[in-house]
Amino acid sequence: MREIQVSKITECVQELSLEAGIRLGEDIVHRLEKAQETEASPQGREVLRKLAENARIAQSESLPICQDTGFAVVFMEIGQDVHFTGGDLREAVNEGIRRGYRKGYFRNSIVGDPLDRKNTDDNTPCVLYTDIVAGDRVKICFAPKGGGSENTSTIRMLPPSSGIQGVKAFVLEQVQSVGANACPPVIVGVGIGGTFEQCALLAKKALFRTAGSRHPNALYARLEQELLEAINRLGIGPAGFGGSTTALGVFIEVYPCHIASLPVAVNMQCHAARHKETII
């Protein structure tokens, strides 16, 4: 049994929130720069150039990449041999967010009740997912999610007869219909299988993949590539101003599903694809 003080979790979450909000991942910066070489539209190239510059300014001046510093989504993988001491784990995570968002001068974007809509003024509570895994380590992944791209996400319970063509048509239809609203160039997280709620979670987890990586299963790797090419033929382009760079990546996560079902979820992610992780 390994004891971990929850104050350690607070410290880690604080640091991860600051880093995620200010430093865009190298993989995304690299993609934004590479895309300038292939983008067909002059205006599209200008947007990509500005987005790469935005990432540099954010980092050098310690400013948030985007004013929407997001809903704090936290995934924890907790080793089954870990014992948390010194307080409540969920509250420790929330305290890390509270401190990080205050220290970074981040925006508080959470309302305490979806209909009453009063700001909680400290960006809590977070959305916390915990998985129990083997071992005595704790992995924390911090992924703030902006409201604009989250609003363009969707799920559909397809009939199994739809097959791979049905999945492709659904994803393409969604990306096309939301256009500039999702802040392209986007990352498209696709969940296929599982139950209704798990399918959405798969789509969310797909967003944590490194830009440029491919699914280990050849079928899904090919589907990712085909979808990416098809999305980039839609013409939406950077910021929706037209062009050949509408998505920087399409990532699929799958899970077994019921004989009656073919759930497909699309979690749209703007180019400020923020996720940072650490292992304790």
Place this chain on the structure above:
Amino acid sequence: MNSIEIHTPLTDASVEALHSGDAVLISGILYTARDAAHKRMVETLDRGGALPMDLNGQVLFYAGPTPAKPGRPIGSIGPTTSGRMDAYTPRLLELGLKGVIGKGIRSEEIRKAMLSKRVVYFGAIGGAAALLAQTVRKADVVAYAHLGPEAVYRLEVYHFPALVVYDLHGGNLYREAMAKYGQLV
């Protein structure tokens, strides 16, 4: 890219001259307002009250900034999704607005209403908030301070970059861009 410099308050002549796809650099005053501020402004108007600022000739910027660090006028600031303001926009178009800045598609009803009221829709780059913040010279909260990031800010900007999305001649950049660069049926 060549950009057209425009200054707020905008004149009829300056907005008539713009066409969808034009790159502009906006200087002067912008008023921020997003969901909660729109709701309150429309409630105020419905009660017969007056808004905290005169919108005649002005430009609304759909945005909610991050807090300013010490010594800076503002934190990061970029456009939010315009379509969420559609429910409130018709009421505000009556007040002499000349332009709005946001990102994303608006309903056809709103696009047509903006056309008939001679209001230009400018698209800014979503997520370029650290970059766009560099164009802000001064920022003051002029209404609804208790709403925090959703308060109305009066911004003084210099060379704020945007593109004309809906012009006053029926142009629609988002549609034209997909027609020009799209390769799917």
